[in-house]
Amino acid sequence: MNPLAQNLNQQLEQSNPQVLAMLSNLGRNMFYPKGILSQSAEAKSTKFNATIGMATNKDGKMFAPSLDNMFNDLTPDEIFPYAPPQGVEELRDLWQQKMLKDNPELTKEHITRPIVTNALTHGLSLVGDLFVDSNDTILLPEHNWGNYKLVFDTRNGAQIDTYPIFDEQGHYTTSALVETLEHYNKDKVIMLLNYPNNPTGYTPTANEVETIVTAIKTLADNGTKVIAVVDDAYYGLFYEDVYRQSLFTALTQLNSQNILPVRLDGATKEFFAWGFRVGFMTFGTSDQTTKDVLEAKVKGLIRSNISSGPLPTQSAVKHVLKHHEQFDKEIAKNIETLQQRYDVTKEVVYNAKYNKYWQAYDFNSGYFMAIKVLGVDPEDLRKHLIEHYSIGVIALNATDIRIAFSCVEKEDIPHVFDSIAKAIDDLKA
Numbered sequence: 552m553n554p555l556a557q558n559l560n561q562q563l564e565q566s567n568p569q570v571l572a573m574l575s576n577l578g579r580n581m582f583y584p585k586g587i588l589s590q591s592a593e594a595k596s597t598k599f600n601a602t603i604g605m606a607t608n609k610d611g612k613m614f615a616p617s618l619d620n621m622f623n624d625l626t627p628d629e630i631f632p633y634a635p636p637q638g639v640e641e642l643r644d645l646w647q648q649k650m651l652k653d654n655p656e657l658t659k660e661h662i663t664r665p666i667v668t669n670a671l672t673h674g675l676s677l678v679g680d681l682f683v684d685s686n687d688t689i690l691l692p693e694h695n696w697g698n699y700k701l702v703f704d705t706r707n708g709a710q711i712d713t714y715p716i717f718d719e720q721g722h723y724t725t726s727a728l729v730e731t732l733e734h735y736n737k738d739k740v741i742m743l744l745n746y747p748n749n750p751t752g753y754t755p756t757a758n759e760v761e762t763i764v765t766a767i768k769t770l771a772d773n774g775t776k777v778i779a780v781v782d783d784a785y786y787g788l789f790y791e792d793v794y795r796q797s798l799f800t801a802l803t804q805l806n807s808q809n810i811l812p813v814r815l816d817g818a819t820k821e822f823f824a825w826g827f828r829v830g831f832m833t834f835g836t837s838d839q840t841t842k843d844v845l846e847a848k849v850k851g852l853i854r855s856n857i858s859s860g861p862l863p864t865q866s867a868v869k870h871v872l873k874h875h876e877q878f879d880k881e882i883a884k885n886i887e888t889l890q891q892r893y894d895v896t897k898e899v900v901y902n903a904k905y906n907k908y909w910q911a912y913d914f915n916s917g918y919f920m921a922i923k924v925l926g927v928d929p930e931d932l933r934k935h936l937i938e939h940y941s942i943g944v945i946a947l948n949a950t951d952i953r954i955a956f957s958c959v960e961k962e963d964i965p966h967v968f969d970s971i972a973k974a975i976d977d978l979k980a
C-alpha cells in the first residue's frame with residue numbers, strides 16, 4: 552500500500568475507525584498523490600512556472616477566440632484552464648451556502664465542503680469506488696432508478712436487497728423498511744435513499760422522515776455500519792406539504808458514529824442543466840480529520856479516473872449562484888410549470904372512470920408518476936402506445952409504467968391518460 556494511503560488510514564483509525572471500516576479495498580488503497588498537481592500548486596507564485604500541462608502567454612492562458620465567443624459572461628480564465636479535481640473552490644463554497652439556505656436544520660460543522668462531481672451518476676460511482684466491495688450489500692426500495700443496478704451490481708459486484716415502499720393500494724409506507732432494518736444482521740450496509748423518488752415521484756412527509764431516520768439509527772445502534780447515500784437528483788421539485796429539507800439533513804442530526812450520510816445533488820435537474828455534468832458530493836461528519844481524509848481519497852479517485860470535471864459548466868453554475876436574482880425567478884417559473892402539470896396529472900389519474908385500468912402510486916414531487924396497469928403487460932402496452940397512439944412511456948417491471956409529466960404540456964396530459972386507457976382496452980379485446 553502506498554505510504555500516503557497508509558498515512559490517511561492511520562489518521563482515520565485514530566479519529567474515526569468506524570468510517571475506516573466502511574471503506575472498500577479501493578477506498579483503503581486510495582490517496583491523493585503528491586504528483587504534478589501538488590508540485591504545480593507549490594509553484595503557483597513563481598515567475599517562470601514551467602510545471603503546468605497547459606499553454607500560456609504573457610496575457611494568461613492561450614485560447615482560440617472562436618471558442619471564447621461561445622461564453623458571453625465568462626472570462627477566458629473561467630473557461631479554458633483545468634478545473635481542480637475537487638472542483639472550482641468558489642463553486643464549492645457557493646453550493647454549500649445554497650445547501651445551508653435550503654436546509655435550515657443543517658449546520659456547516661456537520662458537513663464537508665461539497666466536492667464537485669461529473670454530475671450525480673459520477674457521484675454514485677465514486678460511492679461505489681470508495682465504499683463498495685464485491686458482495687457488500689446495497690439496500691434499495693423496490694421502486695428505484697435502474698442505473699443503480701449497473702453502478703453497484705455490474706461495476707462493483709454488490710449484492711442488491713430491496714424492500715417495498717408502497718402497500719397493496721399503492722400508498723407509500725415505511726413499514727417494510729422499518730421491519731427490514733429491525734432484523735438486519737450485517738456488519739455494513741450501503742443504503743440508497745432517493746426522494747423525490749425515481750420512478751414514482753414520491754417524497755416522504757416530515758413524520759415519515761422521522762420514522763425512516765429512527766429506523767436507520769436503530770440499525771446503527773445494533774452495530775451495523777451504515778453508509779446512507781442520499782440521491783437528491785430531484786431536490787426542490789416539491790408540489791405538496793412534504794419534508795422539504797434533504798433526508799441528508801435529518802441523517803446528520805442523528806450524530807451516530809456508525810452512520811455516514813453522503814449527499815449527492817447537483818445542477819442536473821435542479822437547475823434544468825442536464826448536459827452540464829455538474830454535481831456535488833457531501834459527507835455528513837463533524838470530525839475534521841475525517842473530512843480531510845475523505846476529501847483526499849475522493850480527489851484521488853477523481854484524479855485517477857476523469858482527472859477533473861469541465862470548467863466552463865462549473866463556471867456557469869458558479870455565475871448563476873453568485874448573480875442569482877434573475878436566475879432564481881427563472882427556475883421558480885419552470886417549477887411552477889411542473890407544478891401545474893402535476894396538478895392536472897393528479898386530477899386526471901385519480902378519475903374514477905380509470906379505476907378499472909390502473910392504480911396510481913402515491914406521488915407529490917419530481918418529474919414522474921407511476922401506475923400499476925391492470926390486466927395487460929406493461930411492455931406490450933408501451934409498444935402499443937408508441938405504435939398506435941404515438942405516446943412514449945417507460946415499462947418498469949411486470950406491472951408498472953412510468954409517465955414523465957415533466958415532458959408533457961399540461962393541455963396534453965388528459966389525452967395521454969385517455970390514450971393509455973384506450974390502449975389497455977385494445978390489448979384486452
Ligand SMILES: Cc1ncc(COP(=O)(O)O)c(C=O)c1O
Nearest residue numbers: 670671672696745749782784819
Ligand atoms: C434518481 C436519479 N439519480 C441520479 C440521476 C443521474 O443524474 P445525472 O444526470 O446528474 O448523472 C438520475 C437521472 O435520471 C436519477 O433519476
